[in-house]
Structures are given as structure tokens and as C-alpha cells.
Amino acid sequence: MWSIGELAEHAGVTVKTVRFYSDRGLLPEAGRSTGGHRRYGPEAADRLRLIRSLRTLDVPVPDVGRVLDQEDALEDVIAGQLRELGSRMTALRWREAALRLLQECTPEERADRLRLVGGISTPPSTATMVRFWRRWLPARLPARLVTAILEQAVPQPPDDPTPAQVLAFARLHAFTSGPCLGTGPYQPEAHRTDKGYRPAVLYDGLREAYALASADLRARRPPHQGEALDCFVSAHARARGTRDTPAFRRRLGVQLAADPRIDHYWQLVAELTASPSGPAEPTAGATDDWLRTALNTRTAGVAV
Structure with a gap:
């Protein structure tokens, strides 16, 4: 003893x-x-x-x-410690990239960038982007559809960002936490359930069309008619309770051209997800642009 x-x-x-x-x-x-x-x-x-x-x-x-x-607690404790350590390391890498962003910019840019970077947490949170999309999406979409849209629309911050990616994320955060764009003239026509549109039908079909068109974008094919465009038009037609006809395609092209857009959001997402090792996965915005161009080229009667 x-x-x-x-x-x-x-x-x-x-x-x-x-x-x-x-x-x-x-x-x-x-x-x-x-x-x-x-x-x-x-x-x-x-x-x-x-x-x-x-x-x-x-x-x-x-x-x-x-x-x-x-007896079996050690494995769980180790896993928890590794998760915590990974989070801390990610926060440090984001902090380092933010400091480099401020170090490398001109004196005239520094105040604005400092304000932007000061608005995000480390490691960064995508909560403001999720709230932005929940405001912008039409009401009463099925939960599984909202989840799928959010997974595609809200980018995951890289664990080891470049200064440019920190700036893109900070600008995304500022954009999505600004004045609400989810109501009034900022809503596309197809969100108007009071006019007989069925947004759930539309978004279900758009998911398939975007998946098909993404393959064309990754292969760097120019916009053209085919399965992706047919699926895209069909989604809009079914959401309106009508058929895909040449006349409908002409009307759809005009209506989509008049709809409000959030191109700035998708541009920043592309900057955030850009990879030094190769092209990033096409954003939903880039895919939608490709399909609209294919639609307009086709309805204008121009060979592609």
C-alpha cells in the first residue's frame, strides 16, 4: 500500500x-x-x-x-477527438487563408475585405445560404425535394481553402444574409401556385434534366437539342399541365428570359468550388444556363 x-x-x-x-x-x-x-x-x-x-x-x-x-469507450473517445481536431484544423486553415487574402490585397481593398471576412465564422457555416434557399423556394415543397435542392444549391466550404475561395465564401455569406430575395418580383413565374403552376412537379423534373445536362457540361459540349433539353422542357410543361410542343417551347423561352435570376450567387459558387487540379462540378446555375441556351437556339431554328 x-x-x-x-x-x-x-x-x-x-x-x-x-x-x-x-x-x-x-x-x-x-x-x-x-x-x-x-x-x-x-x-x-x-x-x-x-x-x-x-x-x-x-x-x-x-x-x-x-x-x-x-471497455469499449476508447474507440468512441478517439473518434470524437479526431472530429474535434479536424474542425480546429479546418478553422486554422481558413484563418490562415483569410490572413493571406488581407496580406495580398491592395490597401484600397483591405477595408472592404476585412469587413467581408469578419462576417463569417471559422470554420465557416452555410446556415445563411440554407435560410436564403428556404425563403426563395416556393412554399409546401415536399421535404425530400427541399433536401435534395439544398444539397445541390448550397456548396460545402473546402477544408483547405485558397484566399480566393475565402473571398468567394465571404461574398456569398454577405449576399445571402442581405435583404430577402425570396418574395415579390424576385420569384420566378413557375413559383406562382395561384396561377396554376405546380412547383413540386417542376423541381422533380429539373433534377433529372440538370443531371443529364451536367454530363454535357463536364464534357464541354456546346448547348444542343437532345435528352437533357427534352427533359427540361417536359418538366416545365408538366408543371403547367400542358404538353411539349414547338409553340410551348417558344413561350417557355420568352418566359424564362423574363424571369428574375440570381446569377451572382452561382458565379460565387463557381469561384468557391473551383479546383486547382481540374474543372469544378457544374453548378445548377451553369446547367440551367446551358439548357436555356439550348432551348433558345433550338426555337430560333439555328443549327447547333
């Missing part, structure tokens, strides 16, 4: 450290001396070394207790 001082000496720690872990129940006593002093068995030294190893890895004291008391 060791005294608290003897245990501290065997483990290579201070008496204060032994008392700290003992008071928190991580280091059970084996008994007490006749004078009421704590006594520990030899196994306490091994337990204390394990505690110190876990604390060296910054494992919180409550999690240390879980590891000591539950």
Missing part, C-alpha cells in the same frame, strides 16, 4: 496531480491509514499513467473517466 506521495513518486507526477484525479473519482483509493491518509495499491500507478497519456492527448477529464470505466 502506497501513500499519496509514494504513488506520485512511482508515477513521476506531483502529489497535487494525484490528489486532483483522486478527488474526481478517476483514481480510487485502496483504503485509508489509521491516521485517515489515503492509500493506493500498485495498480494505481498503471491507472495513473493511462490517465496521463489520455490527458496528454487533450482528452477531457469526463471522457477519461468513460475510458477507465467502459
Whole structure:
């Protein structure tokens, strides 16, 4: 049986450290001396070394207790620590890229960029973009459809951003947290359920059309008639309860040209998702542009 001082000496720690872990129940006593002093068995030294190893890895004291008391807790604690560490490292990389952005800009640009960068958290959150789309999308869309649209429309911030990507994200944050664009003249005609449109039918069909057109964009094919355009027009026709005819295509081209657009949003998304190693995945905005161009070229009777 060791005294608290003897245990501290065997483990290579201070008496204060032994008392700290003992008071928190991580280091059970084996008994007490006749004078009421704590006594520990030899196994306490091994337990204390394990505690110190876990604390060296910054494992919180409550999690240390879980590891000591539950045989299968270590794996969960390690996974949690790795997630936390990954988040902290991402935050540091974003902070570094933001500082480089400010370092590399001209003195005239610095105040504006500092304001933009100061508006985002590290690691960055996409919550403002999600709220933006929830305001902009028509009401009463099925939840699974809203989820699918958000997954496609809201870009995930890169873990290791360039200064240009930090600037693009900061501008996206400022744009989507500004005055609400979800009502009034900013809404496309197809969102008007009071005029008989069925937005859920439209967006279901557009998802398929965008997937088909994305393959053409990745292959760098110019806008042309084909399956993607047919799917795109069909989605709009079904949402209006009509058929795909040459006359409908002409009307659709005119209506889409008059609809409000959020091109600035998609331009910033493209800048944010740009990859130094190759072309980024086409945005929904770029895909929609491709399909509209294909529609207008076709209805104008020009060979493509």
C-alpha cells in the first residue's frame, strides 16, 4: 500500500496531480491509514499513467473517466477527438487563408475585405445560404425535394481553402444574409401556385434534366437539342399541365428570359468550388444556363 506521495513518486507526477484525479473519482483509493491518509495499491500507478497519456492527448477529464470505466469507450473517445481536431484544423486553415487574402490585397481593398471576412465564422457555416434557399423556394415543397435542392444549391466550404475561395465564401455569406430575395418580383413565374403552376412537379423534373445536362457540361459540349433539353422542357410543361410542343417551347423561352435570376450567387459558387487540379462540378446555375441556351437556339431554328 502506497501513500499519496509514494504513488506520485512511482508515477513521476506531483502529489497535487494525484490528489486532483483522486478527488474526481478517476483514481480510487485502496483504503485509508489509521491516521485517515489515503492509500493506493500498485495498480494505481498503471491507472495513473493511462490517465496521463489520455490527458496528454487533450482528452477531457469526463471522457477519461468513460475510458477507465467502459471497455469499449476508447474507440468512441478517439473518434470524437479526431472530429474535434479536424474542425480546429479546418478553422486554422481558413484563418490562415483569410490572413493571406488581407496580406495580398491592395490597401484600397483591405477595408472592404476585412469587413467581408469578419462576417463569417471559422470554420465557416452555410446556415445563411440554407435560410436564403428556404425563403426563395416556393412554399409546401415536399421535404425530400427541399433536401435534395439544398444539397445541390448550397456548396460545402473546402477544408483547405485558397484566399480566393475565402473571398468567394465571404461574398456569398454577405449576399445571402442581405435583404430577402425570396418574395415579390424576385420569384420566378413557375413559383406562382395561384396561377396554376405546380412547383413540386417542376423541381422533380429539373433534377433529372440538370443531371443529364451536367454530363454535357463536364464534357464541354456546346448547348444542343437532345435528352437533357427534352427533359427540361417536359418538366416545365408538366408543371403547367400542358404538353411539349414547338409553340410551348417558344413561350417557355420568352418566359424564362423574363424571369428574375440570381446569377451572382452561382458565379460565387463557381469561384468557391473551383479546383486547382481540374474543372469544378457544374453548378445548377451553369446547367440551367446551358439548357436555356439550348432551348433558345433550338426555337430560333439555328443549327447547333
